[in-house]
Amino acid sequence: MSVLVYIESPKGHIKKTGYEVASYAVQVAKTLGTDAIALFIGAANDAGSAGKYGVNKVLHANASENQEFDAQVYSKMIADIAKENGANIIILANTANGKALTGRLAIKMEAGSVSGTNSLPDVSNGFVITKSVYSGKAIVQYNITTQNKVLSVMGKYSSATNSSRKHYSSIIDNQYSSDKSESCRTKNI
Template sequence: MSVLIFVDQSEGHIKKSSFEVLSYGAKLAEQIGATAEAVALGTINDEQLSALGKYGVKKVHHINNEILNHVDAQVYAKAIADTATNTGATVIVISHNQTGKAIAGRVSARLKAGLVAGAIALPETSNGFTVKKTVFSGKAYANITITSPIKIISLNPNSFHVIEGEGIAEVIAVTAAIDTPKVKVTAVNKISGEVPLTEADIVVSGGRGLKGPENWGIILDLAKVLGAATACSRPVGDAHWRPHHEHVGQTGIQIAPNLYIAVGISGAIQHLAGVNRSKVIVVINKDPEAPFFKAADYGIVGDAFDILPQMTAEIKKLKGIA
């Protein structure tokens, strides 16, 4: 019996979300008395794969085929499902990131294995197999029982701590027939040099209260000193003050960082739906009636143009940055 964890990679680098699912899967394996194994697809060097042992996996099944360097949902789902079948996996764990959203449903349908998409905690396994997930865009949780023999969990990013220990995993090179993908990728545009929003621990976000794109310097300065990603509200994205990919909210990206700092954002319910899973929310707004204060942990009623530079300076002081 094993728990099979899918290791997501990009250009040969294993993503942070993968360390979370590895830690989660290893903990789950311990809980149900199974072994934790991983499956990795595409070109990744063996050193990186054997190092995954420190997250608690014993074996890494590696299909080293360069066709798999691009995520093709159909080809990936077959490779993962076949590995699960060959290794006798009873639970499959995948991150609920963009890659996971492309493949988890396919693997589920292929294996007729029930899927809980967007899990936030380890399953309750004392009586059945029940997994907690967020529903209603973060406004509630549902406990979902999986009734099929094989179970699939896709784990929300930033909802489980990475647990690092000691250990080296055995890397098993798997030869498998890989179909030519029907999807022909013609271009990949990566936003380079920035922390991807969904993986960021800290996010500094600006809204209409900043009055114009020329004023974003104070947001960028604060983000830089915190090592944070930057985001914006929908009106800011729609007005092209900031690129669309920074828009967080119901129709934009949903994030769950440790710290979310909202500057000049009133906190419409659609915005909250994208950020309400953040662990700590700080709101800085001139308007004491801004609804965002109700959802916040800390707040300052005041002018962002005064407050942000002071925050940046204080954090620099604290971190000993000149």
């Protein structure tokens, strides 16, 4: 069992939210006494920098066919990589793309899912996390009852925290590629 965090890197750039979600994943992994694995898909300048935030391993699927975001393709890759690496918790940023992946991964992995969580899980009695609902007028506590879990995390919740670990140099690169043609072809961003 481990925690897999997908870090977005649009046009190769890793945004602050990417490191925030990595830090969150590391905290979840610590809570559960397991490892956090970072995953980049497509171009990602300095993917190894995720190591500074405490992840135990960095995977970079940088095959040429993986460069444009496609939720169908990416979700299949993430689910496959999670399975190969024994990850049963997937963590994503609560971005437009992150939310598009959350629902797909939940179905693929037969997982309970919560988008926009703003807390670390309380694992003392289940796997309880919170999120804002009613447009911020209330907070709900959800218990995810399935073995596999998919979370998208509010960026503001989790600050990017440098760990004592140095830049991660052992990147497993170009191990994965998509096997499905894109059905939604991006023309311009």
